[in-house]
Each structure stands twice: as C-alpha cells, then as structure tokens.
Amino acid sequence: MSDQLSRRGLLKAAAALAGSGLLVGCAPGASRSATDLSYWHLLTGGDGTVMAGLVDAVNAANLGFHATQTVLAWGPPYYTKLAMASAGGRAPDVAIMHASRIAGYAPGGLLEPWDLDLLAEVGLHESDFPARVWEKCQYDGKLYAIALDTHPFVLYYNTEHAERAGVTDALHSMKSPEEFTEIAAKLQKVTGKHGLSYGYLGDGSQMWRLFYTFYRQTGADMKLVPGQKAQVDKDAAVKTLTFIQSLLNDTIASRSGDGGTATSEFLHGESGMFLGGVWELPVLKDAKMPVDALPIPTLFGTQAAYADSHTFVLPRQSKVSPERRKHVYTMVAEILKRSVKWAGGGHIPAYQPVAHSAEYQALKPQSNYAGIPAYVNYDPDVWFTGAGSDFQNYFAENVQNVFLGSGDPAAGFDGFVARLNKLLDRPQPV
Amino acid sequence: MSTAIDTPPVTAEEVTAQGKARAKRGETLTGWAFAAPFAVLFVLFLVVPAVYGLYLSFTGETLTGAGSGLVGFANYGEALRDPDMWKSLGNTLWFTVLSTVPLIVLSLALALLVNLGLPGRWLWRLSFFLPYLLASTVVVMFWSWMYNPTLGLINGVLAKFGAAPVAWLQDPKVAMVSVVITTLWWTIGFNFLLYLAALQNIPEQQFEAAAIDGAGKWRQLFSIVIPQLTPTTALLVTLQVLASLKVFDQIYMLTNGGPAGKTRSIVEYIYESGFTGYRFGFSSAISYLFFVLIVLVALAQYKIINRRSAA
Numbered sequence: 001m002s003d004q005l006s007r008r009g010l011l012k013a014a015a016a017l018a019g020s021g022l023l024v025g026c027a028p029g030a031s032r033s034a035t036d037l038s039y040w041h042l043l044t045g046g047d048g049t050v051m052a053g054l055v056d057a058v059n060a061a062n063l064g065f066h067a068t069q070t071v072l073a074w075g076p077p078y079y080t081k082l083a084m085a086s087a088g089g090r091a092p093d094v095a096i097m098h099a100s101r102i103a104g105y106a107p108g109g110l111l112e113p114w115d116l117d118l119l120a121e122v123g124l125h126e127s128d129f130p131a132r133v134w135e136k137c138q139y140d141g142k143l144y145a146i147a148l149d150t151h152p153f154v155l156y157y158n159t160e161h162a163e164r165a166g167v168t169d170a171l172h173s174m175k176s177p178e179e180f181t182e183i184a185a186k187l188q189k190v191t192g193k194h195g196l197s198y199g200y201l202g203d204g205s206q207m208w209r210l211f212y213t214f215y216r217q218t219g220a221d222m223k224l225v226p227g228q229k230a231q232v233d234k235d236a237a238v239k240t241l242t243f244i245q246s247l248l249n250d251t252i253a254s255r256s257g258d259g260g261t262a263t264s265e266f267l268h269g270e271s272g273m274f275l276g277g278v279w280e281l282p283v284l285k286d287a288k289m290p291v292d293a294l295p296i297p298t299l300f301g302t303q304a305a306y307a308d309s310h311t312f313v314l315p316r317q318s319k320v321s322p323e324r325r326k327h328v329y330t331m332v333a334e335i336l337k338r339s340v341k342w343a344g345g346g347h348i349p350a351y352q353p354v355a356h357s358a359e360y361q362a363l364k365p366q367s368n369y370a371g372i373p374a375y376v377n378y379d380p381d382v383w384f385t386g387a388g389s390d391f392q393n394y395f396a397e398n399v400q401n402v403f404l405g406s407g408d409p410a411a412g413f414d415g416f417v418a419r420l421n422k423l424l425d426r427p428q429p430v
Numbered sequence: 431m432s433t434a435i436d437t438p439p440v441t442a443e444e445v446t447a448q449g450k451a452r453a454k455r456g457e458t459l460t461g462w463a464f465a466a467p468f469a470v471l472f473v474l475f476l477v478v479p480a481v482y483g484l485y486l487s488f489t490g491e492t493l494t495g496a497g498s499g500l501v502g503f504a505n506y507g508e509a510l511r512d513p514d515m516w517k518s519l520g521n522t523l524w525f526t527v528l529s530t531v532p533l534i535v536l537s538l539a540l541a542l543l544v545n546l547g548l549p550g551r552w553l554w555r556l557s558f559f560l561p562y563l564l565a566s567t568v569v570v571m572f573w574s575w576m577y578n579p580t581l582g583l584i585n586g587v588l589a590k591f592g593a594a595p596v597a598w599l600q601d602p603k604v605a606m607v608s609v610v611i612t613t614l615w616w617t618i619g620f621n622f623l624l625y626l627a628a629l630q631n632i633p634e635q636q637f638e639a640a641a642i643d644g645a646g647k648w649r650q651l652f653s654i655v656i657p658q659l660t661p662t663t664a665l666l667v668t669l670q671v672l673a674s675l676k677v678f679d680q681i682y683m684l685t686n687g688g689p690a691g692k693t694r695s696i697v698e699y700i701y702e703s704g705f706t707g708y709r710f711g712f713s714s715a716i717s718y719l720f721f722v723l724i725v726l727v728a729l730a731q732y733k734i735i736n737r738r739s740a741a
Contacts, residue, residue, distance in 0.1 A: 080705045083493050108494030108708075201579065201600045202688060254580065256597045261580040383708075390706050397690045400600065426508075429492035429708035 034323040037067040037331060040085075041096035042078040043310075044071060046282040050345050058334045065327035067094075075388030082315060086110040089318025094328045099136045099145060099309035100379040100386030106139035107383065108430030112314040113142035118326070122333035128352050130373035133309055145311035146332055147350035149342060150373045151278050152307035153209040155297065157187075159290040161272040165190045171273075177243050177299045184252045187272025194271040196253040199262030200403055204396030205387065206259065207403060208379075209306045210275055211395070213296050214240040216304035216377045224382040226428045230420040234413060239300075241402050241409035248403055255405055278369070281346030293365040295372050307376045308387050309350060348373060383430045384423050394419045487714035494708060505715035515716055517691060518699035519723075521606070525681075525695060526674035528610045533670050534663065536614065537621035542655075544622075545629045555626070562619030566679035573612045574599065574684055599685050602692040609681055609693055616680070617673075621666050628662040629655065664735045671731070675724060696720050 032038070043051045048071060055069050070092065072078040079101060085091040087110060097105065105111050119125070126134055129147055137145035155171075162168045165186040174180055188195030200206040215222070220236035248255045253271070254262070266274035267287050274280075275296070284291045295305055312332045314325075336351040340359050343366055349355045350373070361367050379385040398415035401407030462469075490501045509515050544554045561569065576583045577598035585595040598608040632655065640650050678697040681687065687694030687702075694702075700720070704713030 076706045080493075083708070087494055104708075108492075108496050110494055201597065202685065204688075256579045256595075256600065258578065258580070261578070264581075390702060393686065393688070396688060400689050401602065404597070404600070426709075427490060428496075430494050430496055 034321050035065045035327065037065050037094065037324060037327055038092040039067045039069045039094050039331075040072060040078075040082060040092040040315075041069060042072055042074045043096065044074060047279060047345050050341055054335050054338055054341060057338060058331055061334065063327070063330055063334065065324075065331065067331055079388060083110055086315040089316060091315030091317050093314075093317075093324050094332065095313055095315050096148070096310050097145060097313045098387035099133070099147060099311050101389070102137065102139055102144050102311070102313070103381045104383040104386060104389070104430055105313070106142075106144045107428075110316050110430075111144045112316055112320075113144050114146060114314065114329075116143065118329050119146075119333075122329045124333055124336065129350050130352070130376075132376050133350050133373050136309065136378050137311055145313050146336070147309045147311045148336065148339060149347035149350050150307050150309050150376055151347045152295070152305045152369065152372045152376065153213055153275065153277055154293050154295055154305075154369050154372075156266065156274040156276060156280070156284060156291055156293045158266070158269060158272050159292050161187055161190045161269065162292075165272065167272075171297075172294065174297045175299065180297065180299055181247070181252065184247065184273060188251060191270055191272055194251070194253055194265065196247060196273045196275065197257065197262040197266040197271040198248070198253050198275040199257045199259035201256050201258040201400075202396075203259055204392035204394075207399060208392045208395045209277070210244060211237075211240055211399070212306040212377065212379075213304060214243065214300060216306070217298055217300035217302050219300075219302045222380045224380045224385070224420060224424060226382065226424050228424060230417050230424060232413075232417055232420075234410070234417075237413045238409045241399060241413060243299075245402055245405060245409065248405060278346035278348070278366075281366070282344075291365070293368055295369045303375045304377050305372045305375060307372060308378065310347070382424075383428060394423075483714045484718060486711050487718050489711045491711045491714075492708045493705075493710060501711065505712045506719065508712060509716045509719055514691065514694075515696075515699060515719075518694045518696045519720075521692065521694055522675060522677065522696045525606060525610065525677055525693075526671060528606065529613050529674045529677075530667065530670045532610075532614055533618055533621055534666055537618050537666075538625050538659070538663075540618070540622045541625035541629055542651075544626060555623075558622045559619035561616050564616065566616070567683065569612065569616045570680055570683040573608075573615075577608055577684075600689050602689045605685055605689055605693050609684055612680055612684065613674075613677070621670070624662055624666060625659065628659050632658045664731075668728075668731045668735070671727060672724065675727070 039055065041051060052069065055067050059066050072081055079097075082091070082095055082097070083105065086105070087108075097111075102111070116126075124146065129137075130150070133147045133150055134143075137143055137147055157171055159168070162171060165183075167183045167186050170179065170183050174183060184195035186195070198206075198210065200210070212222075215233075215236055218233070218236040218239060220233035221231070222233075223231040225231075247253050248257075254265070257265070262274065263276070263280065263283060265271050267284065267289060269289070274284075278293070281293065298304070312335075314328070336349075337354070339349040339351050339354050340357060340363075343349050343354070343360055343363055346366060348366070348370055349360060354360055355370060360370070379387075379391070385391040395416055398419065399407070399409075399412040402409050402412040487505055488500055488502060489498055490504075491498045540558050544551055544558070548554060575581075579585060579595050579597040579600065582598070584598065589595065596604060599605050636654050636658075637650060640654055645653065676697050677695050678701070681693050681695050682698055682701075685693045687698050696716070697720075700713050700717050703716060704710050707713070
C-alpha cells in the first residue's frame with residue numbers, strides 16, 4: 001500500500017515538474033545588446049545571395065554593430081508577419097518593404113519615420129534619390145522609407161534572333177502597338193515557335209505589371225480613395241486588355257504561359273522577346289544567352305513603366321534603443337553605398353552617386369533602362385495595393401480569362417472595378 | 431480503527447465510507463494533476479482564443495489596432511451581405527460533395543480489392559496508404575508540376591493521345607476538380623486503412639453461412655459486407671465532411687483560391703480577410719458563422735448515427 005502511494009507521489013511530482021517546465025518555456029528570451037541589429041527581408045534566390053553579401057560586407061567593416069538578417073517567404077507571409085510584429089511593438093530594427101506597401105503600413109502607425117537630420121549625418125540627402133522614388137517613400141509629409149532600388153518590368157530580346165529578323169533597330173524605335181505586333185510576328189518566323197514569351201498564368205502580379213505599364217502609357221490614371229468610387233479610365237483599360245489579348249494568340253505568345261515556362265522558352269531560344277521583371281536578368285545572364293534589355297517601348301503615346309522599389313523601413317518598436325537606431329542609419333547608408341553589387345541582380349540603384357557611377361554605367365544591359373526612375377509608375381496609393389497584396393489577386397480573378405482569350409475585356413475590367421469599389425467602401429483597417 | 435468513549439461509536443461502515451471519500455478526493459486531485467498540462471494548453475490555445483474571437487467579431491478590430499471598439503452585429507451583417515463570403519461558402523460545400531463521395535466509395539473499393547487476397551498484399555496496402563503520410567506542401571509540389579499546362583506530365587500524356595492541353599489549375603471549369611483529384615490521391619489512404627481493418631473484422635462464419643445458403647459474392651457484398659461496415663462508414667463520413675469543410679492547405683498552395691475565386695474556400699476567405707486584409711473583426715464574424723454551420727452539420731450527423739444504432 002505504502003509502496004503504491006509513494007509511486008503516486010513520484011508521478012505527481014513529475015507532473016508538476018512538467019507543468020512548470022512548460023510555463024518557463026513561454027518566457028521571452030534574453031534581450032539583445034545594443035550592437036546587435038535585427039534585419040528582416042523577403043529576398044531569396046539571387047537577390048538573397050547578393051543581400052547576404054552586402055550585409056556581410058557591412059558587418060566586416062567594423063562600424064560598431066553586427067546585423068543579423070532573417071529571411072522570410074516573399075509576399076503575404078512576410079507582410080503579415082511584419083505587420084503583426086510591428087503591431088505588437090516587437091519588430092526588427094530595420095526591414096525591407098516594397099515602396100508600394102507603405103500606404104498600407106504608415107497610416108496605421110506600423111512604421112516610424114526616418115529622421116532627415118540623422119540621415120544627413122550618415123551622408124544621405126533627398127538629392128541622392130530620384131524625385132519620383134523619394135516621393136513614393138513619403139506619407140503625410142514624412143519620410144517612411146529609404147529606397148534601395150527601382151525594379152521595373154522591362155522588355156528583353158534575343159539579340160541573335162533580332163539580328164536575323166532584322167528588327168534590332170525597330171525594337172528601339174517602335175511607337176505603336178501595331179509595330180510591336182509586327183516585330184513579334186517577324187521574330188516568330190525566325191524562332192518557328194513564338195515571337196514573345198510572357199508568363200502570367202495564376203500570377204496576378206505578372207498580369208498587373210504588364211497591364212499597368214500599357215494602361216499608364218495611354219495617359220490614364222487610377223486613383224483609389226477610401227470612401228469614394230475608384231477613379232479609372234475604362235476605355236484605356238479595354239484598349240490595353242484588348243491589345244494584350246491579341247498578343248496571347250498561341251502564335252505571337254503562348255495563350256497560357258506561366259512564369260517558369262515563359263523563362264525556359266526564352267532561354268532556349270524558342271522566342272525572340274520576353275516580358276519580365278529586371279530581377280529575371282541573372283538567370284538569363286547565367287545561361288550565357290545573347291540577351292539585351294530595354295524599357296518597355298512607349299506604344300500608346302505617354303512614357304510609363306510599372307515598377308516597385310525595395311526600401312528600408314523602421315517598423316514600430318515599443319522600446320526603441322537610440323543607440324541601435326543610430327547603427328541602423330549607418331547600416332542603411334553603407335548598404336546603399338555598395339549598391340552597385342545590388343545592380344548586378346538587374347535592379348536600378350536608387351542611390352544616385354551609385355547610379356551615376358562609371359561602374360554602374362558600364363553594366364550592360366542594366367544601364368539601358370537606368371532612365372526609368374524618372375517616369376516610373378507605382379501602384380495606386382491605397383492601403384490594399386502593392387507587391388504581394390490581394391489587390392493583384394483581385395485583378396487576376398477578374399481578368400485572367402481575358403488574358404486566356406475567353407473573357408470580354410470590358411466585363412473583366414468592370415468586375416475588377418466592382419471589387420475595388422467594395423474594398424474602398426469598407427472601413428479602412430489601417 | 432479507534433473509538434472514543436464520549437463520541438458516539440463509529441461503525442465500521444462509516445469509517446470505510448470516510449476513507450473512500452478521502453481516497454476519492456485524492457484520486458480526483460491526482461486525476462486533475464495529470465490532466466493539467468493538457469487542460470492548461472486547451473484553455474490557453476483553444477478556449478481563450480475562441481472566446482476572444484467571439485468578442486472580436488463584435489468589434490472593428492484590425493491588425494494595426496485601428497478601428498477597435500464595439501460595432502454590434504455590423505460585421506455579421508456585412509458578412510451575410512458579402513457575395514464573396516457566399517461564393518466561398520458555396521465553393522467549400524461543392525468541394526465537400528465532390529471529395530467526400532469518391533473518398534468513401536473509392537476507398538471502400540480499394541479496401542475490397544486488397545482484401546481479395548491478391549499476391550503482395552503488403553505492397554498494395556503500402557502504396558495506397560503512403561501518400562497520406564506526406565506533408566501537404568510535398569503533395570502540392572508533385573501535383574502542381576503534373577498539372578502544369580505546358581510542361582506537366584498529365585498534359586504530356588494527353589498529348590500522346592492527341593488531346594488538347596488543359597490548364598488544370600487555371601481553367602475555372604476544371605480547377606476545383608483538379609484540387610479534388612489531388613486531395614483524393616493524398617488522403618484516401620486513411621479511409622482505405624479503416625475500411626480494410628473493418629473488413630478483416632467481419633466474422634468468417636457469416637460468409638460460410640451465406641455460402642451454404644447459396645449467396646454469391648455480390649450478394650455477400652451487399653447483404654453482409656456493406657451492412658457490417660455501416661459503423662465505419664458513418665464514422666468516415668463524419669470525419670470526411672468535417673475535414674473537407676475546413677479545406678485550406680492544398681487550395682492555398684495549388685491555386686491560391688483562383689482562378690476568379692472559383693476554388694477559394696471559406697477558411698481561405700477567413701484567412702484573407704484577417705491576415706492579408708487586416709480585418710480581424712470581420713474575419714472573426716465569418717469564422718463564427720462558419721462555426722455555427724459546422725455545429726449544425728455535426729449535430730445532424732450525430733442524430734443520424736444515433737437513430738441508426740438505436741434501430
């Protein structure tokens with residue numbers, strides 16, 4: 001009997017121990033020292049390698065701090081985590097954010113503005129950035145982001161195919177959708193498969209990037225103000241969608257191309273042109289293919305280019321260490337000064353001393369499209385737009401069948417606008 | 431046992447009763463101590479969030495903390511008027527119907543086949559059950575490559591027979607079917623295993639008796655096997671319906687709700703409204719509407735099963 005009791009006692013003690021261990025497990029970890037900077041970003045693949053190299057280089061410069069990067073999955077997972085960390089006040093010291101997402105973060109107090117005086121101390125001034133890019137980093141008169149780059153949607157072409165089709169000059173001088181189609185048709189005759197590669201299937205961002213480039217080229221604008229109806233130009237949208245639809249006819253370009261297929265097709269010389277982001281450049285270069293790149297030609301009268309920017313932001317922390325904050329300013333300045341490395345990945349450096357440097361100007365084909373920041377078009381400024389946002393999904397939901405050739409451009413665009421109006425009508429969550 | 435002179439004598443029964451009560455109290459305490467780790471986690475991670483979620487659904491709470499404060503039934507009203515909510519709910523029910531029926535019928539067929547006593551039975555059992563052990567991410571990797579419209583295995587095979595390529599995940603007409611096929615391949619193993627175990631539990635004598643009475647194999651199937659499997663079927667239908675209603679992973683990764691919202695499930699809509707749309711209050715309201723639906727389904731099934739077992 002007593003034997004059994006003591007066994008029970010032992011078990012009770014064990015249970016109590018296990019319970020207390022569990023509670024201790026919930027306690028927060030030790031606090032960090034003032035020289036350890038936490039830095040979150042969403043850059044993977046080639047961009048991730050370059051960014052890791054930049055962070056290592058800055059750490060190695062012995063500037064009195066050590067930055068540790070945390071890489072999270074691109075898109076909604078990253079932005080949800082960052083927003084939650086900021087809402088809880090336990091955010092990293094510095095993070096990367098697309099310029100297009102600032103409108104969804106700054107109004108809710110999830111970001112803290114940069115101090116212009118402190119920036120000047122580390123040698124960064126407004127004049128070091130392209131005006132449009134600097135402006136996009138502002139919200140309500142305050143600077144919430146420091147741009148690292150501009151990464152537009154551009155046109156790549158296979159120089160050998162272009163030579164054989166005799167369209168090299170025309171590629172640079174074309175001014176109308178008809179000319180574009182003609183060039184694509186000539187390239188198609190050379191490749192025997194497609195004239196143009198463009199992957200969009202199941203990827204709202206890709207659809208939006210091309211659409212918005214041409215839409216803005218018609219001179220149309222898109223203004224989204226919560227509480228009001230979306231201000232859009234339907235005629236311009238229909239014109240744009242009809243043109244895109246006409247390209248995706250399985251001769252000029254595949255009707256149902258997805259990202260992977262489009263890249264591999266262009267890589268294997270099965271098409272002459274490729275519509276893609278500048279971040280695709282490393283893959284094309286590594287393949288040692290004869291490739292050149294240029295801004296998407298102005299086909300509808302007005303110079304315009306869809307782009308986004310990677311920027312540095314200060315997520316809200318409930319306890320800010322002034323010392324660490326100072327180190328962050330230094331770190332950002334040091335990365336910007338080394339950003340010619342970042343340009344190797346295709347991006348246009350935002351920091352003008354680098355953009356104007358001989359080293360960057362010598363980078364081909366990167367410097368061909370270096371002029372884009374002067375006329376860049378970002379997503380409309382409203383809390384639900386931007387890279388990896390639901391906005392681009394909603395675009396895809398309504399116009400993918402237009403791209404696929406089965407939907408009516410006007411009906412597709414109307415569906416998208418109805419969706420926008422619904423979002424604008426809802427209470428703004430930030 | 432001790433008795434005092436001044437106090438009334440305590441009978442033997444009373445003493446044992448007291449002892450029992452004390453022992454029982456001790457046992458209850460010990461029981462609670464053992465249940466405590468689970469109870470604490472259950473309260474912390476299930477009860478508290480559930481109650482807090484109910485509270486949130488009556489507020490305008492957002493991820494950023496803007497717009498908090500009670501809003502009454504506004505979120506519920508908005509959700510009930512929201513065409514996207516109804517569309518997602520419709521998609522979820524459609525998925526449940528499309529997936530539950532084959533998951534029951536096919537798993538039974540597979541179990542019957544294996545139970546026939548084919549050679550290499552372990553290999554069949556293993557291959558039908560193996561996909562169930564895979565993580566949803568792995569399953570989605572396989573299938574999204576196979577479904578790829580230009581490079582995919584399925585369209586490659588179809589092309590050999592001269593069929594036109596199908597955009598499995600992008601064509602609104604077939605996307606949901608593709609998701610169901612993937613789900614079927616992935617999860618049928620569990621149902622199959624349960625059916626197989628139940629089949630092997632049917633007493634051999636019943637078949638012998640039926641054979642003596644002249645019943646053929648089909649007759650035996652419908653008069654012995656299927657009725658004997660009823661409890662298993664009832665259990666599987668319940669589990670399957672509940673699992674299908676809360677479908678999320680494979681849809682999120684395969685199509686992200688597309689094309690044109692044709693595969694967006696209600697759980698995905700809750701996730702979108704809350705985590706990428708930042709509106710916790712609204713998203714909680716939808717989850718509570720959905721919760722009511724699930725409770726109703728569970729109650730209905732409970733009633734049906736009870737009536738059956740009573741009969």
